[in-house]
Amino acid sequence: MQVPADEVCGCPLVRDVFELTGDFCRVPKRRCNRHYCWEKLRRAEVDLERVRVWYKLDELFEQERNVRAAMTNRAGLLALMLHQTIQHDPLSPDLRSHR
Ligand SMILES: [Zn+2]
Structure with missing residues (x-):
């Protein structure tokens, strides 16, 4: 699936592996390698x-x-x-x- 150029990653950021910080990854989705396919895992x-x-x-x-x-x-x-x-x-x- 083609990701629009202006879409951000949006992965919820965590502290100490599990604790949610309430913040989200703002790196453009196409360039974020740290959270590749994070939605699938979250799902x-x-x-x-x-x-x-x-x-x-x-x-x-x-x-x-x-x-x-x-x-x-x-x-x-x-x-x-x-x-x-x-x-x-x-x-x-x-x-x-x-x-
Ligand atoms: Zn990310």
């Missing part, structure tokens, strides 16, 4: 990051499902405990009979 990086995020999202959905299931179980158990009256001492009067 691959973004795609990889996207896959990572999708996996993370999937993991979180799985966690959410588990938490919801645990909450449902606990609610069921609580309901069971609240509705079941146990007479612990057979000699003590059953309060239900005096109603």
Whole structure:
């Protein structure tokens, strides 16, 4: 693909390999040898990051499902405990009979 003569490189400049400086390479694209085809590499990086995020999202959905299931179980158990009256001492009067 032909690069227009007035197009600048535009590669984001980094400090210590990863840290973005917020600045961009202003060398004319045709003459910049340091960032040859940087867009392609950046694109691959973004795609990889996207896959990572999708996996993370999937993991979180799985966690959410588990938490919801645990909450449902606990609610069921609580309901069971609240509705079941146990007479612990057979000699003590059953309060239900005096109603
Ligand atoms: Zn450059």
